[in-house]
Amino acid sequence: MCQVEFELACAAIKLLKGPVSDEEKLLVYSFYKQATQGDCNIPVPPASDVKSKAKWDAWNGNKGMSKMDAMKLYVAKVEELKKKEAG
Structure with missing residues (x-):
């Protein structure tokens, strides 16, 4: 595994046209954030901000992952x- 494969995957995800579930989007997002920034380093958003809270929870769930x-x-x-x- 190298940086090039990761960058190719980052480009490939933008070209997907098929339906991607919200759960899959959150998973991809969480791995991307962990790979590029490491452990979650932002404060927990308010529960009223459902989208931001879901993204924060997904990323924070990878805490400690290299x-x-x-x-x-x-x-x-x-x-x-x-x-x-x-297909």
């Missing part, structure tokens, strides 16, 4: 979504 592991999981999830879209 950036390399997050990159691997991100690439694997994007590949899964590409296969799903291809």
Whole structure:
């Protein structure tokens, strides 16, 4: 696994046209944030901000995961979504 594969997956996710569930979007987001920024470093948003709170919870759920592991999981999830879209 290298940075190039991760960057290719980042580009590939933008080209997906098939439906991606909110749960899958949150998972991809959480791996991306963990891979690029490490552990969640922002305060918890208010519960009334449902979208931001869901994103925060997803990212914070990866606390302690290495950036390399997050990159691997991100690439694997994007590949899964590409296969799903291809049918």
